[in-house]
Amino acid sequence: MQRPVLLCLAGAFALAACDRGPPAAPDAPAAPSTVSDTAHVFSPELAPGDFAEHVRVLASDAFEGRAPGSPGEDKTVAYIQSQFERIGLKPGNAGSWVQQVPMTETTADESAIMTVTVKGKPHALKFGDDMVIGTRSGQEQVSLKDSDVVFVGYGVDAPEQKWNDYAGLDVKGKTVVMLVNDPGFHVGDESLFEGRRMTYYGRWTYKFEEAARQGAAAALIVHDDAGASYGWDVVKSSWSGAQFDLRASDDPAPRLPMQGWITGAQATALFADAGLDFAALRKAANQRGFKAVPLDAKASVTLNSTIVEKSSRNVVGLLPGTETPDEAIVYMAHWDHLGKHPDEPGDNIYNGAIDNATGVAGIMEIAERFKQHPPKRSVLFLAVTLEESGLLGSKYYVAHPVIPLAKTVAAINIDAMSTAGLSKDMVVTGLGNSELDDVLKAITDKQGRVLHAEATPESGFYFRSDHFNFAKAGVPALYAEGGEDLAAGGSEAGRKASEEYTAMRYHKPADQFDPNWNLAGVMQDLDTLFQVGQVLADGTTWPNWRAGNPFRAARDASRAAGAKP
Structure with a gap:
């Protein structure tokens, strides 16, 4: 999930030499479309009710904790695909909604x-x-x-x-x-x-x-x-x-x-x-x-x-750009969680509501809004698998990108959104690393919000979520979320909420959907992240890593290679 001034990694991450991954396999059989799992009528704009409904469905016991390779994966992939279709996205992987990720269980x-x-x-x-x-x-x-x-x-x-x-x-x-x-x-x-x-x-x-x-x-x-x-x-x-x-x-x-x-x-x-x-x-x-x-x-x-040799799936939806469709901004969130633990007594379904049904719901909501404001550059919505197993779905995507990394403007990651309410700040994991901070700051300044780095840099959150694979490959990647300085209760209330989640719900069966969540902060954060993508999608700039950042060399090499005829 996050961090600044990173160490110089031994060996640059190899950039994919081809524009696309291997030819897309036919979509694996999935459970019957789970659109029927909800009778909710969705709004075309950001809406807390829509967000809550997505989380409710994805974090329900019927999805069995969304373990890769399980029946819960089939339901999850079918639901995400059906929602991407409903929104009006296009299949993002050479005509397929999914990217097969070969895996060993x-x-x-x-x-x-x-x-x-x-x-x-x-x-x-x-x-x-x-x-x-x-x-x-x-x-x-x-x-x-x-x-x-x-x-x-x-x-x-x-x-x-x-x-x-x-x-x-x-x-x-x-x-x-x-x-x-x-x-x-x-x-x-x-x-x-x-x-x-x-x-x-x-x-x-x-x-x-x-x-x-x-x-x-x-x-x-x-x-x-x-x-x-x-x-x-x-x-x-x-x-x-x-x-x-x-x-x-x-x-x-x-x-x-x-x-x-x-x-x-x-x-x-x-x-x-x-x-x-x-x-x-x-x-x-x-x-x-x-x-x-x-x-x-x-x-x-x-x-x-x-x-057991199996295959999991990344779900890929594309909103083609109106002017430069070969260039893209990527929004991503991991759909997987820890599944069921049948040998444990009591509630043994790890529903993963915050982590990370909220992120998947978030990219769906942003996709809804982008559909109403067609971008000049393409926007790719990527729901990746196997994050909990070591960021493997995003790792595979970066090795087999459907949009060449040289043509990927930036990646925006949403992982575990705060449901504690409006905040006066926004946390950027890795603040100071890339020029994406400048784009974000121009937006949060207008909101009266302050940007700051993560409170516990010793936790290594920069390396614990899917943006890290994009970063290693040179693509500027933003991971930002609502901060702890809450509009109601200040920093003390925010810290208490964060500590309670970590102690009581993180990677536990108690991470469940709560209809009483305060989603005002979620809506504010999604609006902010939408605006970041909109600035990039309607512009011509190519953000880079700051001078001295270890990922800048990979970005420069990628852009140079992409500029060659």
């Missing part, structure tokens, strides 16, 4: 127990309670047997930061244990990396990629609430049940045979039995020149998984 046997033997003393780590593990290998069985365990600090190799936790270390076949977030975070040293602001090196996805590059057999991240920005319950729910991935052939990133998380309590106990003080080592890992510390420990586990 991996469901781990959660009875797996990892045994870590420390100085001859075995520790049996239970799945869910003590650790979570999974494989992205596509193999039904992966095993560790007496794998040496090494603590590698933050698991970071950042040449431009003159930091390498793997320096002089051979971890081939070993199990690496590492900390979440960036060096400096756990000791409050803002002189390291970007201070409080998490870089991509702090994200768990990077840490697993780097461990794979180093040849490790397995990697475990030690969880802590502050470093991850969420509790163990979120880790447990997110890593249990079916996990989705792109096929290895569609994903150039390196993969580990096994990866996962371990609780802070278990890590502390394991280190203590090895004669090591985990708290002291965590502090030492924040110092330049830190050297990895082998534990006198061996890890063993056999993980059985059910592997």
